[in-house]
Amino acid sequence: MDEQGKTSGEGWRERLAAERRRHILEAAARAFARKGFAQTTMKEIAAEAGIAPGTIYLYFKNKEDLLISLPSLIAEETLADAMAEVGSLQDLMSPADLEATLCHLIRNGIRRMIQHIEVFRVLLSSVPVMDEETREVYLRHTPLYFGSALGQIFQTYVEQGVFRDMDLTIVARALIGMIFFFVLVQEVLPGQRVMPLDYDDVAREITRLFLYGALAQPDETANTEEES
Amino acid sequence: MDEQGKTSGEGWRERLAAERRRHILEAAARAFARKGFAQTTMKEIAAEAGIAPGTIYLYFKNKEDLLISLPSLIAEETLADAMAEVGSLQDLMSPADLEATLCHLIRNGIRRMIQHIEVFRVLLSSVPVMDEETREVYLRHTPLYFGSALGQIFQTYVEQGVFRDMDLTIVARALIGMIFFFVLVQEVLPGQRVMPLDYDDVAREITRLFLYGALAQPDETANTEEES
């Protein structure tokens, strides 16, 4: 019992420390997102977290460690969810199902990026400057990361004749690029005069563009007009 | 003659100063692209330019002025060329011509971005941190800027029945996003294990994806297979 008590006590300790760590990291994410990594001082982060500057160093080695640790804010769970959703594309051979599922996937992807928009922002301005190793860690938490998984699934579509024959590496990355760019323009470059678009519309249009392309199909024209 | 001599002498002075300025700015672009704006010291820029630190201040007010002036490295001419190319899409109603022209446009767009990849990099990591005004200047030198022009041209396509009915703002931006993302992944996040792709392939695939979409068309399947 004594030992249990200790253990549970220490578990409590650890949990508290983990919470504290996360609390600081979230404060840092907000601060970095606001002014950029280099422009943010440890004092500001401390103030944002409501603690003393020195305390940060009890949980993080140094300022860069905060940056490196940021991706951990995006729970593994989130990444797993996203990957699972990508997996749900498997075995959908009917275009109608495909469109619905893909649209849903894109919508959720956008939602997740916006949910972690602060990390995303910091990522964007920091990644070009990072060393190889850190960058790798960062990119694992990025939509970019899902490219190969998407490509593999599309491969089955091609094999089944649902998709035409094409370079799937390129096509998968193109799809991600579209999604990425919308979030980039609207959420990361804020306050500009670009008219903000509704993400449901965006998801729907991207889905169609990807699936059907832009050209009018002689036999589809009627349908398209009926739909809209 | 005396006056002419004087004038040409002063013109020579001015031209020299402009060259010097450009020389320093290019050095700054390289340095910023390497380590990021905040991480680059004036000393480093001076060394890169082969001059003394103090000399920079004869041509630029301060470090930030270097950043703000970077877009001027991309000559107005370049932007005009790009816009002219976009204009060349006008009145191309045959899908075949459209495909060729669009592919060419995309290839040239990518080439231009890579040509100014250093500015592009700095842009990406600095824009989120910039104040409103500077950001606006920066974005004018960005592919993003061509979105509305593209959209307007696509509008005529829709009206002519070449394109199906769709939200052209979204679609135009999606196209740019695809292009943007490829350059981002391959040129701005350097040294990663993502397999580099040939930009001619990329341009071709993007063009097709955009024009035809991903789904196999019953009547096109044969053609597609013949082509590849």
Add this chain to the structure above:
Amino acid sequence: MDEQGKTSGEGWRERLAAERRRHILEAAARAFARKGFAQTTMKEIAAEAGIAPGTIYLYFKNKEDLLISLPSLIAEETLADAMAEVGSLQDLMSPADLEATLCHLIRNGIRRMIQHIEVFRVLLSSVPVMDEETREVYLRHTPLYFGSALGQIFQTYVEQGVFRDMDLTIVARALIGMIFFFVLVQEVLPGQRVMPLDYDDVAREITRLFLYGALAQPDETANTEEES
């Protein structure tokens, strides 16, 4: 009790900070007095105070803040004392008392200036360069400041017939000028070959020169009034 403890603890903190601040300010005064404001580096001040350069900025906004804060080294108390002494001149109608009191006043004035000679030196070399606002603060801690008070007291002397009729603004300032100049010559322009004079002698001679010059002469009163 807990709260009391806290309060006294914080009071201790504050007192320590105030002491630190004063310590730095005194070091700055010595350094400035030695080499002048512009010629003194923050490093030198830090060395004089026995701290690191950065520490100064915990207590003062910048170098100029040190200069502006210098007058606070002369305690309000000192100024109040001086003013009180000036007040003690009131209601002394007998020339003998007047001489004794004035001499005492002058001696104390000189003593006070010498006591704060470093501030005085910095003042002299910095005031001509200061902006309006700062200069005003500085001059309030200056003998110049007592001119009007002296003038008012002398006014009563004139009214009582102790002093002859004269321009009291001028006369009061003249008295202060004499005192000021002695300190200037001997303490602010140091190391010159001007023979240093004993300040007791100086005070006595100034007192006499002023009094015999200011006192109404029984047989001259009429003439003076006729003249004016």
Add this chain to the structure above:
Amino acid sequence: MDEQGKTSGEGWRERLAAERRRHILEAAARAFARKGFAQTTMKEIAAEAGIAPGTIYLYFKNKEDLLISLPSLIAEETLADAMAEVGSLQDLMSPADLEATLCHLIRNGIRRMIQHIEVFRVLLSSVPVMDEETREVYLRHTPLYFGSALGQIFQTYVEQGVFRDMDLTIVARALIGMIFFFVLVQEVLPGQRVMPLDYDDVAREITRLFLYGALAQPDETANTEEES
């Protein structure tokens, strides 16, 4: 003739150079007076003189040389005139003559100081910071310098019984101090709310204050001698 021509040609050269030098020095004096020595840049001085910064170094060794050379702006003639005027006090035994001459002397002294107020200003803020040698040069061009001459003349007055017995070093310096202080307050500490006084009034009052304080009183002579 050839040699003469050369000589006169060189003399012309020299005179031109001397004029140029004086021109620069006057520009420096204005600039220093405006912002203080340390706050003034060589570029500003050059602009004030209407020449290029490098040109200054053809006439002066460095910035400090400008400061050291400033007193030469006050022509020896001026100093000689002032000294001659002091000499005119000699042998004036009648109080009435004395008053008129002294008042005239004081008025001229004030006028001369104001005439060279820029040098005077620079002097005041620079002298405390100067090295021994330079300071000596500066002080030679200062009212302070006339103290001993005044003292010697007053000595004859005492011997003749015109002045009472007193410490003439102190008294002479006191007189100079009064004059100095008025100019200091009104001309060197500009823009303050001290009411500006008319210098004729000032000269008159100072003269009277000094004379009535210094003159021997028939009935007091004995007492004075007893005291000393």
Add this chain to the structure above:
DNA sequence: AATGAATGAGGGTTCATTCAT
């Protein structure tokens, strides 16, 4: 564990001085 005062290395910037033209 938490604090926050102290540190001091390093950055951006200025400006007296030089020297090729």
Add this chain to the structure above:
DNA sequence: GATGAATGAACCCTCATTCAT
């Protein structure tokens, strides 16, 4: 002689990091 672009040493100041409390 005159110029003014170039220099680079030196300054003020910031801020990541430490450590005594």
